[in-house]
Amino acid sequence: MRQLLPEALRRLWAHEARVFKSFGLWITGRRHQVRPTDRAFGYASPQAATVYGxxxxxVVETIGVSFLVREWPVVHxxxxxxxxxxxxxxxxxxxAAVTRPHVLTPDALRLRAGARVDLVIPLDRxxxxxxxLKFQGAGGEVPDDVLELPVGSQTSLTVELTEPVTHVPLIGKRRAVTTVxxxxDESRELAGALRAAANAAG
Structure with a gap:
């Protein structure tokens, strides 16, 4: 446990650093590590209304609390x-979700969930x-070899692998996954492009 704690803190610190670096990309309209030869697919739309709400x-809470504690400068x-x-x-x-899309490269599918997950799947796997369309929690317990990356509590694509890939969570142990x-947002387009790319790689 003592050995895991510093590693967990390091991952959390790195995660927050990536989150705040995403502001610069967002403001300038750029995307993280998407080359001209790559195809990017967004996924942030279902959560946008919730995040902005x-x-x-x-913001309202900040204003309200500031008013209530205005007589205590330190607390304020x-x-x-x-x-x-x-x-x-x-x-x-x-x-981070907007600027770090899923990326289909000539040899891999790179799946991301904001700054939290960055999983590379070789096309030949x-x-x-x-x-x-699946809703999180609707299908009961998720097997250990299945990784779910829901947005707005839903997933729209499932990829099954011939060999496992390693998922490294922010907190917890690495695990091998065979289904993701x-x-x-453009699930049909990504599915078609991914099938074609996987067939060409195989």
């Missing part, structure tokens, strides 16, 4: 910093691609 609630300053950090973190997660369920 939560941001609005956080501490809470203001924490509230502004929360607002920035929530917006940063959306920025893809056995099957299915377009299917994820969402893409």
């Amino acid at each position: 939560l941001t609005f609630v956080c 300053a501490v809470l203001l910093v924490l509230d502004l950090y929360t607002v920035a973190l929530v917006l940063g997660m959306q920025a 893809i056995a099957r691609v299915r377009g299917e 369920r994820f969402h893409a």
